[in-house]
Amino acid sequence: MIKVADLPMYDTADYLTDEETISAYLSVVLEENDPNAFIEALGTVARARSMSVIAEQTGLNRESLYKALSGDKSPRYETITKVIHALGLKLMITPA
Numbered sequence: 001m002i003k004v005a006d007l008p009m010y011d012t013a014d015y016l017t018d019e020e021t022i023s024a025y026l027s028v029v030l031e032e033n034d035p036n037a038f039i040e041a042l043g044t045v046a047r048a049r050s051m052s053v054i055a056e057q058t059g060l061n062r063e064s065l066y067k068a069l070s071g072d073k074s075p076r077y078e079t080i081t082k083v084i085h086a087l088g089l090k091l092m093i094t095p096a
Helices: 019-031 035-049 051-058 062-068 077-086
Strands: none
Touching: 019 035, 035 051, 035 062, 035 077, 051 062, 051 077, 062 077
C-alpha cells in the first residue's frame, strides 16, 4: 500500500518554466477572484524565477518579498506591480 509520505512532493513552481505557462497560470488564478490566491500564485511564480533575482530587480528585501507574496498579507499595489514587471509580465484589462 502506498503512503502519502511516499509520494513525491508537488510544487507548482517546478512546472512554471516559460512565459506562456506562467501567464496561463496567473490568469486562471486571477479569474477565481480571490486576491490572496493571486498573491500566493505570484509568489509561486517568483520562486520559479528565483526569489533572489526578483528581489534584486524590484529593490525589495528577499525575506520581505517572501512574506508579501505568501498570500497571508495584503501587499501594496506598488509591490505587486514591481514583481509583475520583474517577471517580464504586464497587467491588462479586457471586457468581461
